[in-house]
Amino acid sequence: MALVCLAGLLGFDLLTSPNIRIGGLMVAVPALSATFLAPGEVLFVVLLTLLSVAVAAISNDTLGTEAFPVSFATVALISVASVVTASVRQRRERELAQSRWVATVMQDLLLRPLPRRLGPLSISSVYIAAEEEANIGGDVYAAAVTPGSVRVMVGDVQGKGLGAVEVVAYLLSAFRQAARNGTALAELPDFLDRSLRDELVDVQATSDDAPDSVSRRRALEGFVTAVIVEFREGEDVVRIANRGHPPPLLIRQDKVLPLDPMESALPLGLGDLGAGEHHVDTYELAVGDRLLLYTDGVIEARDATGRFYPLADRVARWTDRDSDEVLQAIQSDMLRHVGARPTDDVAMVAVQRMV
Known part of the structure; x- marks a missing residue:
């Protein structure tokens, strides 16, 4: 799903007029993927996102502008934060799974089936x-x-x-x-x-x-x-x-x-x-x-x-x-x-x- 969204945004950016720039929306893809993908998968999405941002900048003739390093750095920072978020989410999911397992064991020990x-x-x-x-x-x-x-x-x-x-x-x-x-x-x-x-x-x-x-x-x-x-x-x-x-x-x-x-x-x-x-x-x-x-x-x-x-x-x-x-x-x-x-x-x- 994340890759489909990323491909759709990049394709729209390449096929439309250079005056229409939606490369900045690509930063949302890693952020959204952090809610359901594993950290390694989010990192893969991040790399593709950074590549797509660069390709869109070349297509729009903005690669050599003064604004591009700032926008690219913004995307990179948000992408790194997305990987960290995915890591924290995954760790908490494991803790929750462990808590559920402990609760199940506790129930078996205390409330024995009649x-x-x-x-x-x-x-x-x-x-x-x-x-x-x-x-x-x-x-x-x-x-x-x-x-x-x-x-x-x-x-x-x-x-x-x-x-x-x-x-x-x-x-x-x-x-x-x-x-x-x-x-x-x-x-x-x-x-x-x-x-x-x-x-x-x-x-x-x-x-x-x-x-x-x-x-x-x-x-x-x-x-x-x-x-x-x-x-x-x-x-x-x-x-x-x-x-x-x-x-x-x-x-x-x-x-x-x-x-x-x-x-x-x-x-x-x-x-x-x-x-x-x-x-x-x-x-x-x-x-x-x-x-x-x-x-x-x-x-x-x-x-x-x-x-x-x-x-x-x-x-x-x-x-x-x-x-x-x-x-x-x-x-x-x-x-x-x-x-x-x-x-x-x-x-x-x-x-x-x-x-």
């Missing part, structure tokens, strides 16, 4: 990062097997960026450790809360020169809303521990019911601000029933008029579909509702009891 089948449960999931170039954000999901039960967690970390991803790593590590230790569901939120606060305090203490009390206060500003559901073998119920998270939706035949917690609780990371044991809610869960766990990025998605996405109402339209189709329908419908990429991360997990 198994399609875990014990008596069928599991489907969807994750949408708010930032277009990111593979992972501040939302998190995980599943774990404990003696006699299966647990699924969905959480939402306060904030965005690498700091949120770091908190995600802490939370997932503590969740899996609790499963290995056999921590009871009633004790799990407090275990996660303590583990998360300890990690945040340690990180802040090593990165802040302020006194320990200040470091601790700053660290505790981070928190995570989370909901954990547990299914025990041989029981027809699901137990739910909710720490400030949107309530799961129970999909039973053609009905959609929000499972609001009986008692409110603080998000993880703020546990020392409130005392008392955490309440675990119990709900009937028959064979074929489904639970939809999600983050607030779904229900807080707004359209152009500011209306929130009506998740429960929309899900009621798709109760006859399987879990994968329901999640895909929600994703497509939510994106149409917003009219663009969501401004917050979105995570959804559908869990269905099969036996």
Whole structure:
């Protein structure tokens, strides 16, 4: 494309009257080529451009004028700058590619794909990062097997960026450790809360020169809303521990019911601000029933008029579909509702009891 433009400009200059001089436009060719060609290719275009400028000057009888060295030097300087620009662009493209690769590896390490089948449960999931170039954000999901039960967690970390991803790593590590230790569901939120606060305090203490009390206060500003559901073998119920998270939706035949917690609780990371044991809610869960766990990025998605996405109402339209189709329908419908990429991360997990 660059060579075609250069040839066209040179041909027009040679075929028209000497009074019409467009040789100066040739300087645009190296500048434009720097946006899409490699440095070596831009250098080749530069050499041809300088040659074309000289040929045009000969054709127009301007080669021996006092203005030609100035114009030629201008073209040469801009051409050199174009080569440098192409080099910088290529280096940044490589850095971006490396960052994407790191993000992909991080996603594989942190957000491990949930198994399609875990014990008596069928599991489907969807994750949408708010930032277009990111593979992972501040939302998190995980599943774990404990003696006699299966647990699924969905959480939402306060904030965005690498700091949120770091908190995600802490939370997932503590969740899996609790499963290995056999921590009871009633004790799990407090275990996660303590583990998360300890990690945040340690990180802040090593990165802040302020006194320990200040470091601790700053660290505790981070928190995570989370909901954990547990299914025990041989029981027809699901137990739910909710720490400030949107309530799961129970999909039973053609009905959609929000499972609001009986008692409110603080998000993880703020546990020392409130005392008392955490309440675990119990709900009937028959064979074929489904639970939809999600983050607030779904229900807080707004359209152009500011209306929130009506998740429960929309899900009621798709109760006859399987879990994968329901999640895909929600994703497509939510994106149409917003009219663009969501401004917050979105995570959804559908869990269905099969036996």
